[in-house]
Amino acid sequence: MTAPLPKRIIKETERLQTEPVPGISAQPHDDNARYFDVTVQGPDGSCYEGGVFNLELFLPDDYPMTPPRIRFLTRIYHPNIDRLGRICLDVLKNNWSPALQIRTILLSIQALLGAPNPEDPLNEAVAKQWKDNQAEAIKNAREWTKLYAQPKE
Amino acid sequence: MKFGQEYQQALANEDFPKEWRESAIEYKHLKKCIKKVHKELQSLGLHPDTLRRMSEWVGDSQPEHQDSKDYYSATAPTLSSVPEEFAPQLRVLVDGKTGMPLDATLAPETKSALQKLAKHEMMSAGRRDYLRIPQPPSNHAVRRSSVVSVLTEDIAEEPEDARWVQLPLASAKNFYDMLEPSVQELEVLREAETAKLEEDILDLGDAVENVVQPVREGMEATRKMNYRDLYFWREMFRLYTEKPIFYSGTEARRGAFTFTEAKSRLQAYDTKLREIGLLDQMKTPQARLAAQQFLDLNVKILRIMHFQEMNARAMTKILKKFDKRTHLEGNVFLKDIGTKHPALLTNSGKQGQLQSPGGFANSIARDLNAEIASKVLAIVPQPDDWDCPVCYSMAWKPVSLGCCKSVYCIRCIIKLQDEGMKRCPVCNQETVMKADGRNINFEAMEFLQKYFPMETRKRQKENEKAALVREHGEAFVKPGCAIQ
The missing domain is CATH 3.30.40.10 (Zinc/RING finger domain, C3HC4 (zinc finger))
Structure with missing residues (x-):
C-alpha cells in the first residue's frame, strides 16, 4: 500500500531537521513519515510563556493539495482551540495554499498563541470569558499552562 | 598561555603580510604603558582602589545636590566640556588658595603630592576658569579622555575656595596616543583588504563563468569543455552553500562564525571535496584552475578574518587591563571606539550563548559572503x-x-x-x-x-x-x- 513518499515531503522533513524553527520541533514517526510529533513553545510575553505544547500533525495523501491535519494534544485554555485540541485557523481551512508548508503552519499556530482571537471562537466558553473578563481569562491560561504544559525534565 | 604571548606568537607564526603586522595592535608596548600609568599614579599615592572608590562615589551622588549646591554636584567632574586635544587627566577639587585636595579620606602623602601638582597647574594655568558651575554632561564631546574626580567631603565648610584643577597624566596620554593610530590603521587596512578581496571575487566570477557556460547548440565540437563540468561546479557550490563557512543565515543562528569555527568549516569543506574527488573529475585545466582560485579565495578571507579578530580581542583586553590597573575609565574609550568604528570591537556575547567574532571579522565575513553568493555562486544555477x-x-x-x-x-x-x-x-x-x-x-x-x-x-x-x-x-x- 505504501506509495513512495513525495519529494516535497522528503524535502520539507529534511529542512525541518537541518534548519529547525526556533521554539518549534517536528519529528516524523519512524513507521509513518506522514505523521509528526510536534512541540511548540508558548511565545515569550504571552500567557502561554514557559509552556511546551505537544501537537500531532498528519499529512493526508493529497497533501499539499489539502492542508495538514493538526491538533493540540496538550490541554490549552485558548478561545480558538477546543477541548479536543482542534484549531480554528484560516490557513488550516479555507485559506490553505499548497505553497504553505509544515513550517509556516506551525509558525502560524505559534502566532495564534500570541494573539488569541475571541471574535472567531471555537471554544465558546473560553471566548466568552475572554470577552467578559480578559484579566481572569489570561490568569486561567497561565494556570493551565503551568498545570498541563510543563516541559518534561 | 597568557593572551599577550598567544597574540605575539600568532602574529609571528601565521602567514600574515608585513603591512598587516605593522598595523597590528602593539599589545606588549601598551601593556608596558599601563605599567607606567600605574607607577605614575602610585607615585601620586593614588592606588587603583582609591581611584575606584572615589569615582564610584561620584557616580553615586544624589541628584538633589545639583540643585542646591552646584559645586557639590556629581556632574562637574564627568566627561563634559572636554576639548578635542584633551589628554587623560585627573580632575581634583582643591582649596583655591593652598591647592590642598579637599578629600578628607585621602592619605596625607597623597594629598601633598596632589597639592604640589595642583599648585603647579594653578600657577601655570593662571586664569583657568573656575569649574564651579557644572555643565550638563554631553557625551558626544568625549574624546580619548579619562577623568577621575576627587570630590571632597568637607567641601561644605569652605565652599568659596574650592576649585577644580586638572592634572595631566603623561603616561596615560602615551597609552592613548599609541592606541588611537592603531585603531585607524586597522580600519584602513580592513577597507583596503576588503576591496582587494572583492576584486578577487569578481575575477573568480569571470573565470567560473568561462568554464561553466553551457555549450551552445552547434558549438559542441569547438568547445573543449564538457558540459559535465557544469555539474561538478554545481555540486561544489551546493556543498559550499549547504554548510556555509563564514556566515550563517539560518533562523536559529544568524551571524558570522568565529575564526575557529570558520577554519574548521573550511577544512571540513576541503576534506569533503577530496573525499568525493570532485576536483580530479574536472575536465579542463581552466576549470581546475578556477576551482583552486575559489579555494584560495576562501583561505584569504579566513586569514584577514583571523587577523582582525585577534586585533579586536587585543584591543578589548588591553583596555580592560587599563581599566583594572588604573581605574581611569578606559572603558569610556572603548565605548567611544564602539560608536566610531562599530565594526572593530569584539562582541562580548550580548545575545547569550551566541558567540560572534569581533567586529571587522564579522563585517568581513558578512560582506564577502554576500559578494561570493551574488558574483560567483549565482553563475551556476542550483x-x-x-x-x-x-x-x-x-x-x-x-x-x-x-x-x-x-x-x-x-x-x-x-x-x-x-x-x-x-x-x-x-x-x-x-x-x-x-x-x-x-x-x-x-x-x-x-x-x-x-x-x-x-x-x-x-x-x-x-x-x-x-x-x-x-x-x-x-x-x-x-x-x-x-x-x-
Whole structure:
C-alpha cells in the first residue's frame, strides 16, 4: 500500500531537521513519515510563556493539495482551540495554499498563541470569558499552562 | 598561555603580510604603558582602589545636590566640556588658595603630592576658569579622555575656595596616543583588504563563468569543455552553500562564525571535496584552475578574518587591563571606539550563548559572503532555485500564471485545475483556471534545458507518465505492466 513518499515531503522533513524553527520541533514517526510529533513553545510575553505544547500533525495523501491535519494534544485554555485540541485557523481551512508548508503552519499556530482571537471562537466558553473578563481569562491560561504544559525534565 | 604571548606568537607564526603586522595592535608596548600609568599614579599615592572608590562615589551622588549646591554636584567632574586635544587627566577639587585636595579620606602623602601638582597647574594655568558651575554632561564631546574626580567631603565648610584643577597624566596620554593610530590603521587596512578581496571575487566570477557556460547548440565540437563540468561546479557550490563557512543565515543562528569555527568549516569543506574527488573529475585545466582560485579565495578571507579578530580581542583586553590597573575609565574609550568604528570591537556575547567574532571579522565575513553568493555562486544555477512551489521538484515544464513571478511545473497547475483550486498558491490571485498552453514559460524552459539537461530529461519522463495516469488510471503504468 505504501506509495513512495513525495519529494516535497522528503524535502520539507529534511529542512525541518537541518534548519529547525526556533521554539518549534517536528519529528516524523519512524513507521509513518506522514505523521509528526510536534512541540511548540508558548511565545515569550504571552500567557502561554514557559509552556511546551505537544501537537500531532498528519499529512493526508493529497497533501499539499489539502492542508495538514493538526491538533493540540496538550490541554490549552485558548478561545480558538477546543477541548479536543482542534484549531480554528484560516490557513488550516479555507485559506490553505499548497505553497504553505509544515513550517509556516506551525509558525502560524505559534502566532495564534500570541494573539488569541475571541471574535472567531471555537471554544465558546473560553471566548466568552475572554470577552467578559480578559484579566481572569489570561490568569486561567497561565494556570493551565503551568498545570498541563510543563516541559518534561 | 597568557593572551599577550598567544597574540605575539600568532602574529609571528601565521602567514600574515608585513603591512598587516605593522598595523597590528602593539599589545606588549601598551601593556608596558599601563605599567607606567600605574607607577605614575602610585607615585601620586593614588592606588587603583582609591581611584575606584572615589569615582564610584561620584557616580553615586544624589541628584538633589545639583540643585542646591552646584559645586557639590556629581556632574562637574564627568566627561563634559572636554576639548578635542584633551589628554587623560585627573580632575581634583582643591582649596583655591593652598591647592590642598579637599578629600578628607585621602592619605596625607597623597594629598601633598596632589597639592604640589595642583599648585603647579594653578600657577601655570593662571586664569583657568573656575569649574564651579557644572555643565550638563554631553557625551558626544568625549574624546580619548579619562577623568577621575576627587570630590571632597568637607567641601561644605569652605565652599568659596574650592576649585577644580586638572592634572595631566603623561603616561596615560602615551597609552592613548599609541592606541588611537592603531585603531585607524586597522580600519584602513580592513577597507583596503576588503576591496582587494572583492576584486578577487569578481575575477573568480569571470573565470567560473568561462568554464561553466553551457555549450551552445552547434558549438559542441569547438568547445573543449564538457558540459559535465557544469555539474561538478554545481555540486561544489551546493556543498559550499549547504554548510556555509563564514556566515550563517539560518533562523536559529544568524551571524558570522568565529575564526575557529570558520577554519574548521573550511577544512571540513576541503576534506569533503577530496573525499568525493570532485576536483580530479574536472575536465579542463581552466576549470581546475578556477576551482583552486575559489579555494584560495576562501583561505584569504579566513586569514584577514583571523587577523582582525585577534586585533579586536587585543584591543578589548588591553583596555580592560587599563581599566583594572588604573581605574581611569578606559572603558569610556572603548565605548567611544564602539560608536566610531562599530565594526572593530569584539562582541562580548550580548545575545547569550551566541558567540560572534569581533567586529571587522564579522563585517568581513558578512560582506564577502554576500559578494561570493551574488558574483560567483549565482553563475551556476542550483536546481533548488527552480523548484515548483507546490511539489518541490524542478518546475518542468515551467508555467507562469502571469499574476506573480512564481514558476510552477505544468503537472501541478493541471492538478490545481482538477481540484478546482482557483487561486495562485503564492500570490492568492484567481489565475489558475485561466492557464493554458500559452502560459508555458518558454524563456525559462530554454534556460532549464541549457543548465539542467539531466534533470529536465528526467522530469519530462515523469510528466509523460503522470499524463498517462491521469488519462488511463493508475493501473495503466503500474510496474509489471506490459508497456515497460
